[in-house]
Amino acid sequence: MPLFQHRFLREYCTARLVEHPVNPAIAEQVANNLVESCLKGHDSHGVTMLSRAADI
Secondary structure, eight states: OOOOOHHHHHHHHHHHHHHTTOOHHHHHHHHHHHHHHHHTTOGGGTGGGHHHHHTO
16 A cells, blocks of 8 residues: 655645535645544545545
């Protein structure tokens, strides 16, 4: 499984959300919440939920 720095994941998630017309401030908050979930060990509610959050 690849490992990514939390800063990279925050930036990546924010960028993907902004691409799917999400307000940048909201995108940043959602990205932070997704990454924090992973950092706390709740991977099922972490960045794997990005596609649902952006409805991609």
